[in-house]
Amino acid sequence: MRIRYFIKRFFFHLKNENILVVFKKILKTIFESNKINLDQLHVDENISLDDLFIKFGSDKGSLDGKKTYSYIKLKDKNKFSNYLEWINRANLKDFDYQLGHNFTPVYEKYFSKIRFKKLKILEIGSANGHAVASFFYYFKNSKIFTIDIKKSFNFFYRSKRIFFETVDCMNDLKVDKFLNKHGGFDIIIDDSDHTHPTFVNNIKNFYPALNPGGFYFLEDFKYADQDLLTIRNYNEKFGRKIMMQFTITMDEIFRNIENKKLFDHSILKKPILNYIFEKTEQVHVHYGEHPLSSLGILKKKDN
Ligand SMILES: C[S@@+](CC[C@H](N)C(=O)[O-])C[C@H]1O[C@@H](n2cnc3c(N)ncnc32)[C@H](O)[C@@H]1O
Known part of the structure; x- marks a missing residue:
């Protein structure tokens, strides 16, 4: 389905624009469709800013979630299949973290x-x-x-x-x-x-x-x-x-x-x-x- 959609899009744009612009648009579509859509991701309404930093892996918070994710992936690359699975982890505090900057x-x-x-x-x-x-x-x-x-x-x-x-x-x-x-x-x-x-x-x-x-x-x-x-x-x-x-x-x-x-x-x-x-x-x-x-x-x- 997706391939057919991209081919259609390719020929549609090719009629109106030059080939380079068309390729750029298609690449953008492919990469955009792989991104995590935050408009659709459910996150607890009452989550604190610090837990948000830990959940999404910024080092701005008290703990550094990003380093833990990289560390876990280094030890066992199949533990989480992608970053979405990691950010959806059930209990944030079930993991070991190094300290963040705590801003x-x-x-x-x-x-x-x-x-x-x-x-x-x-x-x-x-x-x-x-x-x-x-x-x-x-x-x-x-x-x-x-x-x-x-x-x-x-x-x-x-x-x-x-x-x-x-x-x-x-x-x-x-x-x-x-x-x-x-x-x-x-x-x-x-x-x-x-x-x-x-x-x-x-x-x-x-x-x-x-x-x-x-x-x-x-x-x-x-x-x-x-x-x-x-x-x-x-x-x-x-x-x-x-x-x-x-x-x-x-x-x-x-x-x-x-x-x-x-x-x-x-x-x-x-x-x-x-x-x-x-x-x-x-x-x-x-x-x-x-x-x-x-x-x-x-x-x-x-x-
Ligand atoms: C410390 S990381 C940002 C971390 C992120 N803000 C967070 O809270 O998790 C620094 C980022 O700055 C980017 N960067 C470095 N030099 C840059 C430049 N000259 N212009 C724009 N971004 C740059 C790097 O590519 C890197 O992604």
């Missing part, structure tokens, strides 16, 4: 009051969609946009409220095109490659696309800060100057934004820094118990 209490602090509003949410760096699927059930009336450098077949889910695009967030032109089409978000979460240049380049490009009153989150910047501090402290101990493009940590950048203090930076130049100073109402930096857990939060003023 849940911080996210709940910001999200619990607004979770039923009609929001536009963007996650930069979706992986297989672990957090996107979790937010889908937490924010029941919101649209969730997400980008990743990887192609769409790596993204497991589909829904009328989910919009995935393959975009390299370090490609300013592609980001500009994406933001012109979809921009104006109430929540933006940067969970992409966790390096200093990406964090700052994303602030430069995406912070202006955040709506007044919106929240901008940067996850896991501690990796990058620790690397930089190790080299910086070692050189300073011997009175040496560090010859690196970026010599300031994300933590220091947050403090400077909070105090509206200008600093030299080859990506966050004076005009964008002044924009951030003028538009930002609140800066919060959270370090969790997990040794790498770190979350920077910028709240935009209401107008």
Whole structure:
């Protein structure tokens, strides 16, 4: 049946469009039909945000469901035939998990009051969609946009409220095109490659696309800060100057934004820094118990 449908579709489109466009459309249909349709997947109404993170495998929660799934598959590849079977597992707590970053209490602090509003949410760096699927059930009336450098077949889910695009967030032109089409978000979460240049380049490009009153989150910047501090402290101990493009940590950048203090930076130049100073109402930096857990939060003023 399915093959006949694809052949029909192929000839239908071929009449009207060029062959390359037709192939692209068919590939898209094939990959979309393999995705888990969240509009049809039943999840308990009262499930907590933390359990959603564990269920769908994001490391944002107290436990890291994704690592457990990969570990189980490594030991016994027939235990679950696919990811849908894994997310439908009967009792979440029947498994062993390594600890996650446990951002849940911080996210709940910001999200619990607004979770039923009609929001536009963007996650930069979706992986297989672990957090996107979790937010889908937490924010029941919101649209969730997400980008990743990887192609769409790596993204497991589909829904009328989910919009995935393959975009390299370090490609300013592609980001500009994406933001012109979809921009104006109430929540933006940067969970992409966790390096200093990406964090700052994303602030430069995406912070202006955040709506007044919106929240901008940067996850896991501690990796990058620790690397930089190790080299910086070692050189300073011997009175040496560090010859690196970026010599300031994300933590220091947050403090400077909070105090509206200008600093030299080859990506966050004076005009964008002044924009951030003028538009930002609140800066919060959270370090969790997990040794790498770190979350920077910028709240935009209401107008
Ligand atoms: C830590 S994973 C995201 C995890 C996911 N958000 C979750 O909560 O489970 C980081 C993702 O960022 C993506 N990424 C890395 N560099 C990127 C770039 N330049 N542009 C867009 N996505 C990127 C990677 O492909 C990867 O899927």
